[in-house]
Amino acid sequence: MSMKRNPPSSTSTTQNNDGLSASMITAQTLTKKERIKVVVRVKSPLIKGSKKCVFAINNKTIILEEKGKYSSEFQRDKSLNVKKNTFTFDSVFDENASQEDVYNFTTKCLINEVVSGYNGMVFAYGATGSGKTYTMMAMNYKENSGSINISESGIIIQAFKDLFSIIEEQSERFIITLSYMEIYNENIRDLFNKDSNFLELRGNNNVQIIGLSEIVVTSPQQAINLLHKGNETRSMRYTGANCVSSRSHAVLVIVLRQSTEQQDYERFINTRQSKLLFVDLAGSERAKHTKNKGKRLQEGGHINKSLLALGNCISALCNGTKAQHVNFRDSKLTRLLKEPLSGNYQTIMIAQVNPLLEFIEESKNTLTYATKAMGISKQIRRNVNVSCQVPLYQNLIVELRDEITRLKSKIKEENNGNKILNENDKAMQLKNEIIALFEEKMKLRRQLLDIDSNILFLKTEIEKQNQLMSYWQSKNNKLYRFKNSTKNINETNMDRSIEENIRNITSNLDSIENEKDHYFQLRSEIEEKLKYTKQRAVSLENELHVSVDEEAEKELLLLFCRVNELETDKLSIQGDRMMDAYELHRSEQLLNRYQEQQKISDRIITKQRQLIEEKKISMPSDLQSLYNLYQQEIHAITLQNKDFNNTIDQINFPDVERSGKSFFTINNESKFKRKADSWSDSSQEWSIGEPVSDDNKSPVHFPKVDDIILNIENDRSLNPSPIPPAVLFPPITF
Numbered sequence: 001m002s003m004k005r006n007p008p009s010s011t012s013t014t015q016n017n018d019g020l021s022a023s024m025i026t027a028q029t030l031t032k033k034e035r036i037k038v039v040v041r042v043k044s045p046l047i048k049g050s051k052k053c054v055f056a057i058n059n060k061t062i063i064l065e066e067k068g069k070y071s072s073e074f075q076r077d078k079s080l081n082v083k084k085n086t087f088t089f090d091s092v093f094d095e096n097a098s099q100e101d102v103y104n105f106t107t108k109c110l111i112n113e114v115v116s117g118y119n120g121m122v123f124a125y126g127a128t129g130s131g132k133t134y135t136m137m138a139m140n141y142k143e144n145s146g147s148i149n150i151s152e153s154g155i156i157i158q159a160f161k162d163l164f165s166i167i168e169e170q171s172e173r174f175i176i177t178l179s180y181m182e183i184y185n186e187n188i189r190d191l192f193n194k195d196s197n198f199l200e201l202r203g204n205n206n207v208q209i210i211g212l213s214e215i216v217v218t219s220p221q222q223a224i225n226l227l228h229k230g231n232e233t234r235s236m237r238y239t240g241a242n243c244v245s246s247r248s249h250a251v252l253v254i255v256l257r258q259s260t261e262q263q264d265y266e267r268f269i270n271t272r273q274s275k276l277l278f279v280d281l282a283g284s285e286r287a288k289h290t291k292n293k294g295k296r297l298q299e300g301g302h303i304n305k306s307l308l309a310l311g312n313c314i315s316a317l318c319n320g321t322k323a324q325h326v327n328f329r330d331s332k333l334t335r336l337l338k339e340p341l342s343g344n345y346q347t348i349m350i351a352q353v354n355p356l357l358e359f360i361e362e363s364k365n366t367l368t369y370a371t372k373a374m375g376i377s378k379q380i381r382r383n384v385n386v387s388c389q390v391p392l393y394q395n396l397i398v399e400l401r402d403e404i405t406r407l408k409s410k411i412k413e414e415n416n417g418n419k420i421l422n423e424n425d426k427a428m429q430l431k432n433e434i435i436a437l438f439e440e441k442m443k444l445r446r447q448l449l450d451i452d453s454n455i456l457f458l459k460t461e462i463e464k465q466n467q468l469m470s471y472w473q474s475k476n477n478k479l480y481r482f483k484n485s486t487k488n489i490n491e492t493n494m495d496r497s498i499e500e501n502i503r504n505i506t507s508n509l510d511s512i513e514n515e516k517d518h519y520f521q522l523r524s525e526i527e528e529k530l531k532y533t534k535q536r537a538v539s540l541e542n543e544l545h546v547s548v549d550e551e552a553e554k555e556l557l558l559l560f561c562r563v564n565e566l567e568t569d570k571l572s573i574q575g576d577r578m579m580d581a582y583e584l585h586r587s588e589q590l591l592n593r594y595q596e597q598q599k600i601s602d603r604i605i606t607k608q609r610q611l612i613e614e615k616k617i618s619m620p621s622d623l624q625s626l627y628n629l630y631q632q633e634i635h636a637i638t639l640q641n642k643d644f645n646n647t648i649d650q651i652n653f654p655d656v657e658r659s660g661k662s663f664f665t666i667n668n669e670s671k672f673k674r675k676a677d678s679w680s681d682s683s684q685e686w687s688i689g690e691p692v693s694d695d696n697k698s699p700v701h702f703p704k705v706d707d708i709i710l711n712i713e714n715d716r717s718l719n720p721s722p723i724p725p726a727v728l729f730p731p732i733t734f
């Protein structure tokens with residue numbers, strides 16, 4: 001039987017020494033408290049009669065008995081002095097805890113938080129074989145059926161189910177995407193694109209993984225299928241400690257984009273985003289247990305090194321070191337997890353321990369780091385709509401308008417009785433100083449606008465460089481290269497030039513990032529100055545109120561009002577122009593990306609179709625339907641401006657003639673035709689939807705318009721494909 005545990009509730013009275021309800025984690029405490037929540041799960045099942053060294057004594061306390069003097073039927077001895085080996089956490093799950101228990105008391109409430117705009121991360125930490133992957137993503141199938149028993153599966157599977165059911169209840173629209181990567185031997189691989197090259201991790205503060213696929217999912221089942229597919233690609237091997245041991249750290253990224261707009265992807269790009277990360281770390285290894293040699297040993301070395309770097313970061317953060325002074329740069333893992341560990345993420349650590357005596361060192365280590373993680377505090381805030389963050393200039397306008405209102409109300413104020421009717425030297429000096437401060441404020445505001453404009457420019461530069469990076473990385477991608485083929489000199493030179501380009505872009509990006517940081521720094525300095533100038537001006541205006549004659553004061557304030565009004569208009573026009581240019585640039589970039597993607601897809605489809613025709617391969621009916629749909633789309637572009645009632649003969653396809661009942665064939669003289677031997681030449685350019693044929697081989701077939709329309713109708717009624725298409729979003733920023 002599992003330990004009795006209260007259901008999660010924000011009204012729990014059980015408090016640990018942090019004042020946090022320790023036996024459970026609730027949505028409320030997660031939003032109120034900012035420290036990492038830590039739970040420990042003791043692995044099960046045990047081999048009968050085996051000696052234990054870890055004992056969960058209640059649902060928040062665990063003890064480690066170093067000498068292993070107790071049997072597995074250990075009964076807690078209250079008088080026993082085990083204090084120094086007692087560890088307290090937000091929750092402890094003993095060997096009998098179910099997957100559902102672990103999910104309900106850790107991740108469940110995080111799902112609501114993520115839907116409402118917070119970022120979240122759940123990561124599993126522990127030695128090899130301690131049950132991390134089991135807790136995170138085990139898929140438990142129902143007996144005699146292929147379907148998954150969700151409540152007995154890992155927390156990611158349970159999270160998928162809740163996530164989709166929660167967003168269904170919301171009034172806002174959401175688009176959910178998945179990305180999945182592994183860090184294997186310090187290299188990042190896309191688990192949804194198994195043949196892709198290693199991916200670039202870029203940036204220091206806002207880390208991005210360039211080229212990582214992001215795939216839209218619309219149901220829990222799709223998400224499970226994708227996860228399963230990704231896991232097939234993940235590096236897992238037999239070791240002496242675990243027969244299916246993860247040789248890499250796996251990071252699943254769920255991005256929720258929220259919008260009240262129509263459902264088209266572009267509209268979701270500038271909307272509020274929240275991220276939910278699930279990290280299944282590889283386990284720390286001791287050669288004594290794993291008996292690893294050669295490649296496995298080398299993998300173990302990388303795993304231990306990156307876990308050590310993670311442990312160091314945890315230690316530094318728990319000692320109160322500011323994130324900017326913690327060394328996250330020691331490994332890709334820590335660079336990637338910098339923000340989730342120290343920044344704007346609600347984070348849950350699941351520390352896994354194997355209770356067997358022989359794993360006492362590993363368990364002690366895990367419990368020590370888990371205790372340290374309990375001490376990490378951070379600021380959590382809800383993400384706002386991305387587009388709201390951009391027009392910083394609007395703040396300046398709001399501020400100017402406030403000032404105008406303030407000045408106007410001051411003009412209306414009655415002067416007090418002590419007014420000096422004739423301006424003396426002091427009053428003159430006061431007026432001059434106020435005017436100088438006013439000019440200074442104007443200057444500072446203009447500087448802020450200039451800085452914002454530079455920041456926006458740098459942002460577009462970053463996007464441009466990222467696009468270039470994706471381009472070169474895709475060139476570097478070995479997806480369609482023949483395995484085992486030896487490279488000729490040209491290819492080797494090509495590889496070198498690609499690498500050179502990637503290096504150049506990386507260095508460009510680094511310098512742009514530095515420049516951006518510099519502008520942000522400058523911005524905050526100027527904001528500080530502006531704040532000071534405003535305060536000084538207000539106090540001088542108050543002095544003026546008692547020193548200068550009422551008419552003169554009014555005149556001056558009216559002048560300020562007028563100048564402020566003009567300045568507001570000017571700022572507003574400049575700012576709007578700046579934003580328009582930025583948005584236009586972004587739309588162009590997005591359009592370019594889609595067009596590029598479309599062109600590539602078209603070429604692939606054309607070539608595939610050509611091969612199928614050439615080799616007379618029979619197509620499965622669903623693929624045939626998709627080809628038909630594609631064909632129709634291509635024709636639809638041509639038909640767009642024509643009267644749809646025209647017959648196909650009237651459409652300007654001079655080289656296409658009707659053949660038989662159901663197909664069109666291409667004339668041998670067709671301008672569309674290509675030589676068969678040129679098909680394998682990858683340098684050949686193919687235009688969109690170009691029908692291809694070969695003089696000696698069978699003609700390329702096109703379905704009749706009626707058939708096409710029928711096929712579209714059929715296609716619309718098809719179930720969504722189990723693996724949905726990848727969509728190009730801007731790279732995720734962690």
Ligand SMILES: Nc1ncnc2c1ncn2[C@@H]1O[C@H](COP(=O)(O)OP(=O)(O)OP(=O)(O)O)[C@@H](O)[C@H]1O
Pocket residue numbers: 042043044045126127128129130131132133134135242244245246247281282283284352
């Ligand atoms: N609570 C549990 N109940 C049943 N079986 C479990 C439990 N925890 C772990 N196991 C089993 O123990 C074995 C090791 O677990 P798992 O692979 O999850 O460990 P791991 O910590 O991910 O290891 P590694 O770091 O080597 O990848 C697996 O066969 C798993 O099914």
